[in-house]
Amino acid sequence: MPSLPGFRDFYPADCALRNTVFAAWRSTAQRYGFVEYDGPPLEELELYTKKSGEEIVGQLYHFVDKGERAVAMRSEMTPTLARMVAAQHRDYKKPIKWFSIPQVFRYERMQRGRLREHYQFNCDLIGEASLEADVELIALCIDTLRAFGLNEKDFVIRLSDRQFWVDFLKSKQVPEEKWYEVFQAIDKSERQPREKTTELLGALAEEVLNILEHGAASERLDIVENGLKARGLGDYVKRDFTVVRGLAYYTGVVFEAFDRSGEFRAIAGGGRYDNLLNNLGGVDLPALGFGMGDVVLTELLKQKGLLKPSTASIQAFVVIPDEAFRAEAAGVLQTLREAGIAADMPLSPAKMGKQFQSAEERGATHAIVVDAEIKNGKVAVKTLADRKQDVVELASLVAVLRS
């Protein structure tokens, strides 16, 4: 029986890759002073409908539980974060810098880079209105990708200013209920023929297209760009007003990370959402954050050859030439393990050749041969790489392996 559509099995090799990704995420976030949190994978359905409206339900894994509660598997972390922060934000000094690596779920058609579940690295910075916070967060996003060995030739952060567009639409007296359509048109302008965009934008077309092509003044973006330059990360960003992000709740600087070749979907995306905590939890705190999924990132890293399958291996393999010494061999094995040395031995009788082959295949650096010499407190230690073998005192075995 296969796994459900859009859900992955993680065999050991896949799990090793996933752990590599998680480790880089964690260490980078921690370098930036972010601390890890987590929440439940199942939430009340209402937590999501309150934020995104009823339309979102069609994209959620949701059901009624045995207590007749309408529940949904988390599709993103932000509502959970908002709930948690709203409940206990007084217990934490501001700014709050939190990260999480939740597995999130969405019920939708699969396509490249989009499954029905993925792990999403989420970093959020709450309670800081200064644009230096935006710089901090974007720098973290950049350094996270750099931690994998990617550089400015591999990816770029496209920077935009949602507030700029809001101001623009207000100045044109565009009614608020029309904003969504305009954002849609801007978002799609890259992928659609120009005529289509012009049609969608109507009277605004000429001016909007001019901004998309030639840019516009944004003090916010100036500050953010200068802040990143000050950190030596200026080459990683490019101003791009086509980035608006689908979500309604963004209020300021927004950004998306893309591979330079344009072959993959967005690697990461985020921005400032100063009103969301108020709308969701009734707590008036400015906030911003980004999310980075493991699927697109892993595809990109594999293509660049930056994710090498790490072979989890043992250090020592205990060889049992004669089953008469199995008990003694087990004792040696236990000694090694208690000393913190990853070790194994054959669990059923096997020929010497097979045992050494097993040792090789398991990635062991040393084979420990337990034979009649064990009665004299001695074992043979063979270095598999150069095939040299020495007899050592059992008492010094651990020290030999550690050297």
Added chain:
RNA sequence: GCGGCCGUAGCUCAAUGGUAGAGCUCCAGAUUGUGGUUCUGGCUGUUGCGGGUUCGAGUCCCGUCGGUCGCCCCA
């Protein structure tokens, strides 16, 4: 929700409408106290599933399920 392409052994794939195969992996032996090579042997299939056409279907047709790529949507 819509469309293109694809479903054959655990994996990668062959097979003009005419007896379902190869390579790799795995297991064992050659090799009775010392390993990566080599050689030999062995295992695995309702050809995704269900109908239909045909003397005969892996092959053609319809449906369905799954995969994949795109559209819609979007964190």
